[in-house]
Amino acid sequence: MKYINANVILPDELVEELQKYVQAGYIYVPAREEQHKAWGELSGYREELEKRNGKIISEYRQGSSVEELADRYSLSTSAIRKIIHQKKQKKNEESGRENKNCGKQS
Secondary structure, three states, X not given: OOOOOHHHHOOHHHHHHHHOOOOOOOOOOOOOHHHOOOOOOOOOHHHXXXXXXXXXXXXXXXXXXXXXXXXXXXXXXXXXXXXXXXXXXXHHHHHHHHHHHHOOOO
16 A cells, blocks of 8 residues: 555545545545455465465375474464364365265256
């Protein structure tokens, strides 16, 4: 977010109307709802975390302990357990949807 002088981009009438509410201060103008991005979408951090969490799950399935993973990824054991639990929960939800769809006829 950057500072922009209202006098430069807004019509005089609008500046005068805004001055009725805010004078010599800062005002935040949020983006339109349809332009909002999900957390981490712009920076790519969300994708990095998903890749890291995928590696954690893979290593856990290959026999690494929660404690080993916590040390390796500099996370607490509770954070590792949470990642593992979330992945299991997501997998169960997906398989539940598949099972529901199996009984339906088109």
